[in-house]
Amino acid sequence: MDIRENIPLAPLTTFKVGGNARYLVEARSADDVLATVEYARSNHLPLFILGGGSNLVVADAGWPGLVLKIAIGGVSERDNADKKEFEVGAGEDWDKFVALTVARNCAGVETLSGIPGTVGGTPVQNVGAYGQEVAETITSVRVLELATMQVRDLGNSECGFAYRTSIFNSSERGRYIVLRVTFALTLGGTARIAYADLKKYFPEGSSPSLQQVRDAVREIRLSKAMLIVPNDDDCRSAGSFFKNPIVDAAKYEEVAARVNGNAPPKYPAGDGKVKLSAAWLVEQSGFQKGLSRGPVGISRRHSLAIVNRGGATAADILALKNEVQAGVRDKFGIELTPEPVFVGFE
Ligand code: EPU
Numbered sequence: 225m226d227i228r229e230n231i232p233l234a235p236l237t238t239f240k241v242g243g244n245a246r247y248l249v250e251a252r253s254a255d256d257v258l259a260t261v262e263y264a265r266s267n268h269l270p271l272f273i274l275g276g277g278s279n280l281v282v283a284d285a286g287w288p289g290l291v292l293k294i295a296i297g298g299v300s301e302r303d304n305a306d307k308k309e310f311e312v313g314a315g316e317d318w319d320k321f322v323a324l325t326v327a328r329n330c331a332g333v334e335t336l337s338g339i340p341g342t343v344g345g346t347p348v349q350n351v352g353a354y355g356q357e358v359a360e361t362i363t364s365v366r367v368l369e370l371a372t373m374q375v376r377d378l379g380n381s382e383c384g385f386a387y388r389t390s391i392f393n394s395s396e397r398g399r400y401i402v403l404r405v406t407f408a409l410t411l412g413g414t415a416r417i418a419y420a421d422l423k424k425y426f427p428e429g430s431s432p433s434l435q436q437v438r439d440a441v442r443e444i445r446l447s448k449a450m451l452i453v454p455n456d457d458d459c460r461s462a463g464s465f466f467k468n469p470i471v472d473a474a475k476y477e478e479v480a481a482r483v484n485g486n487a488p489p490k491y492p493a494g495d496g497k498v499k500l501s502a503a504w505l506v507e508q509s510g511f512q513k514g515l516s517r518g519p520v521g522i523s524r525r526h527s528l529a530i531v532n533r534g535g536a537t538a539a540d541i542l543a544l545k546n547e548v549q550a551g552v553r554d555k556f557g558i559e560l561t562p563e564p565v566f567v568g569f570e
Contacts, residue, residue, distance in 0.1 A: 225249055225259050233282045233291065233567075236274060238340055238452060239462050241538050242282025242567070245272075245291035252295050252315075254375060254403050257368055261401070264290045272567055273401055275314065276341030279349065279462050283568035284538045294344050296403060299324065307408040309363065314344025314402045318351075326434045331413030332361040334434045335422065338442040338451045340463075344402040348392040349563070350385045354441050355418035359385030361407045367400035375403065387499070388467050388563060449525040461529040465545065466502040466560040473498070479556050483508055502560055503528040509551040520544050538569075 231248040234240045247269065251257045264271045270289030274280075296313035299321065303309075308330050312321055322337050335354035336346075345351070346358045347365050362385075364377045378400075384391040392400060415437035417426055425440045426432050432440070445451040449458035470493045471479070479488050479500065488508075490498040507513070507527045514524040519536040521544070523529035530544055545562060552560050 225256065225263065227263070227290075231291070233274075233277075233286055236293070237277035237280050237282055237462075238460065239281060239532055239541070239564075240460055241284070241532055241536055241541060242280075243284050243286025245287045245289075247290040248293060249290065250293045250295045252297065254296065254368065257292065257294070257296070257401055257403065258373065260290070260292050261368070261370065261373070264292070275345040275348075276318065278339075278341035279345065279564045281462060281538055281541055281564050281566050283566070285568055287568045292401075294342065294401070294403075296344075298404075301328070303411070304408065306411055308411050309406055309408050311404055311406045312343045313404055314342060316343045318343050318346060322438065325407075325409055326438050328409075328411075329434065330409035330411055331415060331434055332356070332407065332409035333358070334415050334437045335419065335441050337438040338445040340452050343405050347383055347385075347390055347402060347405055349388050350390050352388070354422055354444070355416050357385075357387075358407075359383070359390075361409055362405060363408045364406045365402055366404040366406075367402055369400055371399065376400075387470070387493070393565075447525065449523050449529065449531075457533045458523040458525050458529070458531055460532045460534075461523060462564040464502070464528045464563050465530045466506070466528060466548075467563050468499045468502045469505070469558050469560065470497050470499050471558070472496065475558075476500070479505075479558070482556055500558070505552050505556055505558060505560070506548055509548070509555040511548055511551060517544050517547075 228248050231245045233242045233245050249260045251260055272287050272291050274291050274293045295315040297315055298313040300311045318339055318341050321343055322333050325333055335356045347362055350357050350359050362380055364379050366377050369376055415432055415434050421444050442451055452459050476498050489501040489504050493499040511522055513527050515522040519533050520540040521531055521533055523531045549560050552558055
């Protein structure tokens with residue numbers, strides 16, 4: 225176990241803000257994870273588990289204890305009837321894994337191309353984009369249960385997946401550390417063209433390959449600054465900063481009434497409910513793309529991304545978050561829930 229001291233966390237995140245970790249350990253195996261957890265416990269160090277850092281806001285004070293960076297690698301493949309199963313180390317880069325599945329002609333995660341972060345983070349918030357979410361293809365998640373220090377395999381139904389949530393970020397937060405994730409993908413399957421942006425991209429009746437869909441998604445993400453490229457301050461963010469709120473029909477009508485009856489964008493969310501667009505609510509509340517508050521602002525290409533234009537602090541980000549939430553609350557009576565995880569703020 226290699227323990228390093230006073231390690232800046234900002235470079236380990238896509239937002240590039242936040243202070244130092246008092247200690248940081250990179251764990252390359254389940255045994256490393258176990259040993260590090262035991263070390264943190266015996267030294268009474270609060271533990272934070274870091275994946276790809278793409279959905280985090282780290283406090284300016286940093287993390288007072290030990291940050292355990294999950295760097296467990298390895299992908300194993302096995303055929304199972306018309307499916308191919310991929311068992312993937314939690315520390316593998318997500319988009320590199322998607323590229324591999326497309327190269328193997330396996331369908332199921334192709335529209336999740338271009339998402340920053342690591343594989344282990346994907347079940348935690350049930351990553352979704354452009355018509356797919358990982359809940360559809362994850363068959364099991366190997367975890368370390370902290371209370372018992374046992375390694376367990378949780379089946380899909382045990383993970384409690386729903387929109388941007390699972391047991392890992394809700395009811396059982398802090399109970400498990402994700403070590404590996406198994407996906408069952410469809411060999412030779414066809415790409416999913418369901419999301420509006422993809423339907424617009426491909427002519428009706430065409431049947432694009434998985435690779436073409438992967439390329440299209442990356443291009444669409446780039447146009448929204450949701451693809452990380454060097455020297456583009458619009459993508460120095462944590463992606464979507466707020467979740468799309470799910471409301472009942474009456475609330476939807478109320479929202480429409482507040483914009484003079486112009487139909488707000490909505491997506492079916494089951495049980496007669498609809499998902500509203502947080503990006504739309506933000507703009508209608510007066511926060512336009514490209515808005516700037518010193519070193520922080522709103523992306524010029526997507527109103528749902530708060531961005532660090534250079535030299536921002538976590539406090540700057542929080543101030544803009546609060547301002548946007550207050551604006552949307554005043555205009556629509558809706559409380560936007562942040563999507564990123566806040567680290568070290570208590
Ligand atoms: N819109 C605006 N202004 C904008 C962008 C969008 O008003 O600047 C409105 C438009 O009406 C548009 C609608 O919002 O039609 C939906 O926009 P978009 O397709 O970009 O999707 P989103 O709902 O804003 C969600 C996810 C993204 C994911 C995309 C594509 C959440 C919180 N966000 O965004 O995920 O990539 O769909 O599937 O669910 C992330 O979680 O970090 C993330 C980037």
